[in-house]
Amino acid sequence: MERGRISAQQLMIMMVLFVLGDTILVLPGSTAMLAGKDAWISGLLTVAAGLGLIWFYAAFQKRFPAMTLVDVSVNLLGRWLGGAVSFFFLFGYLLLLAASMLRVLGDFMTTHVLPNTPVQFIYLLFLVISVKAVRSGLETIARTAEIVFPWVVMLITLLIMFVVPQSRLYHIEPVMAEGIKPILAGMYIFLAYAFMEPVAFYMVMPFVRLRQGKGLRKPLLLGSGMGGLILVVIIFFCLTVFGPVITRESIYPSYLLAKKIELGEFLQRIEVIMAITWLFTLFFKLIISFYGTCLGAAQLFKLKDYRLLTLPLAMILMVLPDLLAPSVIGISEIGQVYPLFDWTFSVGLPLCLLLVQLVRQKMKRSRSSEEQGALPQKGEPR
Amino acid sequence: MxxxxxxxxxxxxxxxxxxxxxxxxxxxxxxxxxxxxxxxxxxxxxxxxxxxxxxxxxxxxxxxxxxxxxxxxxxxxxxxxxxxxxxxxxxxxxxxxxxxxxxxxxxxxxxxxxxxxxxxxxxxxxDTKGWKERSVDEPSTQNVIRGPKEAFTETLKTNIGLLRRRIKSTTMQVEYKTVGRLTQTDLAIVYMDGIVADEVLNEVRHRLSLIDIDAIFESGNIEEFIQEEQLTYFPTVFNTERPDVVAAGLVEGRVAIIVDGTPFVLLVPALFIQFLQSPDDYYQRADIGSILRTLRLVALFIAMLAPAAFIAITSFHQEMLPSSLLISIAASRSGVPFPVFVEALIMEITFELLREAGLRMPKAIGQAISIVGALVLGEAAVQAGLVSPGMVIIVSLTAITTFVIPYSSLAVPIRLLRFSLMGLAAMFGLYGIFVGLTYVILHLNTLRSFGVPYLKPYAPFIMADQKDGVWFRAPIWKMLKRPLSLVNRNQTRQRPPVPKPSGKE
Amino acid sequence: MWGVLASFGAGLLFAGYELPRLLRAQRKKEAVIFLMFLAIGITLCVLHALAVPLPSPYQWLEVIYGPLAERIFAMLQ
Structure with a gap:
């Protein structure tokens, strides 16, 4: 049903935007809360570990070419078990991810940008363009990402440029004074939010048009690497400009950073323009998760067109964000527990599926020595 | 029959x-x-x-x-x-x-x-055709400073002749067709054999063959029939009065459709960037052309966003303005009874009315009205306290930048978008503008013109085609290939080496 | 009040948009699934508009993963 194809380059760009998603807004604070002034080291280590994780994603997808995660589950675990697992993945994980994006957006907008606007309208507007995006298809989403990407990069670069003169290295010294444990704690959230949540791409990767000899590995690694490094840079500057205390106390330190932009008398308080950056990154993380949910649901229920469920799911998404937690504090507190949720679906699920496949291969091979260890159905996804 | x-x-x-x-x-x-x-x-x-x-x-x-x-x-x-x-x-x-x-x-x-x-x-x-026709004159709409000043006329034969004067090759093919049961309007499909992509050509032939209507008077009628997307404001078929533009398009692999009875010739496939390119970008030097193009792009943004941004910033995000500017805007708006949005709406609608009137005015009165409109109405409105001077400036800026867009087919959707963005800005500030712009970008990305994605070469991003983009134009000796966006054969336009003055070898 | 109306209105709109096409093509099973999800959506919206307290998925996460998280944090202190 998705007849569109995207290029490797588009995949990379979408990956960068997805990785930045809500992390660009939320991570500096959360990581600093756990790792203090060494949060930037957490970041660097996470990027290293995260790349390994992404490498795993690429390898997994390679074993099941042209199959989405739903296809793989149903294939390996049968219609009922695979269906149940997919159901939880789609409506438990992906949809919740989309709702979380909306919640972050809503919280940010109502506290800093549009305080007098009821949050439902903020959700509504965002959902309108999200539904439009998902209904227009993967190619449209990819192309829009290509258009938007240079602007996001430019805005972030400007942010950094303006802020560098105000950064003071003493804020992050002495380095690693508290030892390795806080750094690992910081990695806990960072790894999950930045590198595990891209598991959503399992619903997208089958549609990438690959050229001869090239795989998914390069665009995925480049994309997530770039995204991760941008995050590290932002965390670094948050720390060096404000110091660890302010960074961990504020919910959106990168916005605080944007507030620091000034050029003489006249170019100041333009942080709202910077906010456009994360409006875009949140948007892309949202629509890719949303798209994954709709597409997966269509595969699960054998629907002819994945666009059928966009409108009902959008209605659910109007309400879900508010249900998540009573206040902004709740949202950041979930950071204690959510990463484990990420682990379950992002590492646990693929590993289990892989295990099942290996076991089945072994069983097939031992059952008849002439038969080739048959991999599950390869072919174009519906 | x-x-x-x-x-x-x-x-x-x-x-x-x-x-x-x-x-x-x-x-x-x-x-x-x-x-x-x-x-x-x-x-x-x-x-x-x-x-x-x-x-x-x-x-x-x-x-x-x-x-x-x-x-x-x-x-x-x-x-x-x-x-x-x-x-x-x-x-x-x-x-x-x-x-x-x-x-x-x-x-x-x-x-x-x-x-x-x-x-x-x-x-x-x-063939004893000999009626009185308008002579080959300057184009009425698409003027250039440097470049030919010939425009097509209403006669098919003459127009084909104007093209032949520019492309003297037997590979330029002219196919005739007739459409319109009562009007029996003659059409010519013109293309370069060996450069044009066959899929596009066949698609053009196919779509034209499907036309079955009483009357075809203008290429606009044809355009409505052959365009792919019906539900969009944006043009997916390019039209021009200028033979040099059509000839250039043909050489890039496009197909031209000339309709007898109108000087406006269609070119397909049409991409968004074409509507922001003017022929003199090519006739002037590359660096000047690039600067002019960038200017035009900035003008596009101003034309679309100026009133909306003004409304958004003055209503929701006052902190963005330097305090002195904020005070003067607030002071100038103090006597105005309307909220910013209504004020902007009044001014913009007034301007649109003036514009339309100016188009249809007999030439003698036209000058008087424009002076009246600009000076008197604006001044009077400000004096009467109906609008603020700041708004007058914004609206004038909008008006001027709209005219910078070389092709009216694009200017129209921009004008319409401006109003929607104004509305969104009035309700939701910059967030509303964000949503509006994103919607537009999404929409543009769903459009195709004869199979080619509308925003090529930006999405999908084709590095090689960036040389002739919206904001940049490489020197002509760097344009070695035809746009990859359009063509699937015969890509080489010219061969190196790059010409150098002989003394410098 | 308005929220409830808006929810029903939206639900009707969405149904009116998707259902005719489905029924014309005899895709009854899909229509049923669509309506199921739409019903869930409308219900949630209406309940939320009426300020009825609804369960929170994050709370479920706390319940499921809470103990494990605590142990991990204990290790990392």
Whole structure:
């Protein structure tokens, strides 16, 4: 049903935007809360570990070419078990991810940008363009990402440029004074939010048009690497400009950073323009998760067109964000527990599926020595 | 088509003429001149032509005169008189033999003259077209500072000629078609064989063949039929009055559709960036061209966003303005009874009205109105406290930048978008603008023109095509290939080496 | 009040948009699934508009993963 194809380059760009998603807004604070002034080291280590994780994603997808995660589950675990697992993945994980994006957006907008606007309208507007995006298809989403990407990069670069003169290295010294444990704690959230949540791409990767000899590995690694490094840079500057205390106390330190932009008398308080950056990154993380949910649901229920469920799911998404937690504090507190949720679906699920496949291969091979260890159905996804 | 019209011609001249006279009815401008062809007047014949369409002089001297003076062979009904006349007697270049009534009617209705002979079932259609047409003049809309100032006219033949003057190659193919049951409008499909992508060409032919309507008057009618996307404000078919633009498009692999009766020629496939490119970008130096293009891009953003941004910032995000500016804007707005959005709306609508009026004004009054509109209305409105001076500036800026967009087909959607963005800004500030712009970008990305994604070469991003983009134009000696967006064969435009002044080797 | 109306209105709109096409193509099973999800959506919206307290998925996460998280944090202190 998705007849569109995207290029490797588009995949990379979408990956960068997805990785930045809500992390660009939320991570500096959360990581600093756990790792203090060494949060930037957490970041660097996470990027290293995260790349390994992404490498795993690429390898997994390679074993099941042209199959989405739903296809793989149903294939390996049968219609009922695979269906149940997919159901939880789609409506438990992906949809919740989309709702979380909306919640972050809503919280940010109502506290800093549009305080007098009821949050439902903020959700509504965002959902309108999200539904439009998902209904227009993967190619449209990819192309829009290509258009938007240079602007996001430019805005972030400007942010950094303006802020560098105000950064003071003493804020992050002495380095690693508290030892390795806080750094690992910081990695806990960072790894999950930045590198595990891209598991959503399992619903997208089958549609990438690959050229001869090239795989998914390069665009995925480049994309997530770039995204991760941008995050590290932002965390670094948050720390060096404000110091660890302010960074961990504020919910959106990168916005605080944007507030620091000034050029003489006249170019100041333009942080709202910077906010456009994360409006875009949140948007892309949202629509890719949303798209994954709709597409997966269509595969699960054998629907002819994945666009059928966009409108009902959008209605659910109007309400879900508010249900998540009573206040902004709740949202950041979930950071204690959510990463484990990420682990379950992002590492646990693929590993289990892989295990099942290996076991089945072994069983097939031992059952008849002439038969080739048959991999599950390869072919174009519906 | 009735069976009568498909009917072949009769042997008898008299019977043919009776049928024809009945079909013409009371139209006095269709002239049927019966005469005796041949030196001694042996063969009854008739010539039929339309008074306003055919060149009477040509008919008289090139057709009637030689026929009346010629040696016509005797033996009516035994010798093919029409072909003999065609081969030996008539002094006309483009001659066709016709054998049925339908073609006969079409012939004299398009300005040809028709020769009928007694005893011959074949008639001759002679190209004696000669009506008064507008001379080749400056383009009315797409002017350049440097570059040719010729524009197409309303006559198909002339327009093809203007193209041939620029592309002197046999690979430029011209295919004729007729559309419109009553108007029988002539069309020409022009393309470069060997460069054009076959899929596009076949698609053009296919879509044109599907047109079945009474009347086609303008290329705009055709455009509506062949465009892919019906539900969008944005043009997916490019039109221009300029032969140099069409010729350049042809050489890039596009297909041109020339419609008789209008100077506006269509070019497909059409991409968004084309509507922001002006021919003089190419005729001036590359660096100047690039700067002008960037300027145009900035103008596009201002035209779309200026009022909306003003509304958003003054209503929601006042902190973004430097305090002195904020104070002066607040002061200037203090007497205005309306909220910013209404004020902006009033000004913009007033301006649109002035613009439309200015288009249709007789030339004499036009100047007066523009002065009245600009100075008096603006001043008066400010004095009366209806609008603030800041708003007048914004609206004027908007107006000027809209005219920077070279093609009105794009200016129209931009104007419409401006209003929607204003509304969103009034309700949701910059967030509303964000949502609006994102929606537009999403929408643009769903558009295709004859299969080519509308925002190529930005999405999908093609590095090689960036050389001729919206904000940049590489020097001509760097443009080695045709746009990858369009063409699938014969990509090389020119071969290196790059020309260098001879002293520097 | 308005929220409830808006929810029903939206639900009707969405149904009116998707259902005719589905029914015309005889895709009854899909229509049923669509309506199921739409019903869930409308219900949630209406309940939320009426300020009825609804369960929170994050709370479920706390319940499921809470103990494990605590142990991990204990290790990392």
């Amino acid at each position: 009735t069976t009568q019209q498909r009917a072949p011609l009769d042997h008898s001249l008299h019977r043919n003429l009776t049928v024809i006279r009945k079909a013409i009815g009371t139209s006095g401008d269709i002239i049927i001149r019966e005469f005796q062809a041949g030196r001694s007047g042996e063969v009854p014949a008739a010539i039929i032509y339309a008074d306003g369409l055919a060149d009477a002089n040509a008919i008289q001297s090139m057709v009637l005169r030689p026929l009346m003076l010629a040696d016509m062979p005797l033996g009516i009904g035994q010798i093919p008189l029409a072909s003999r006349a065609k081969e030996h007697i008539v002094y006309i270049g483009d001659v066709e033999e016709i054998t049925d009534l339908e073609s006969l009617y079409k012939a004299f209705l398009t300005g040809n003259s028709v020769l009928l002979f007694e005893g011959d079932q074949t008639a001759l259609s002679l």
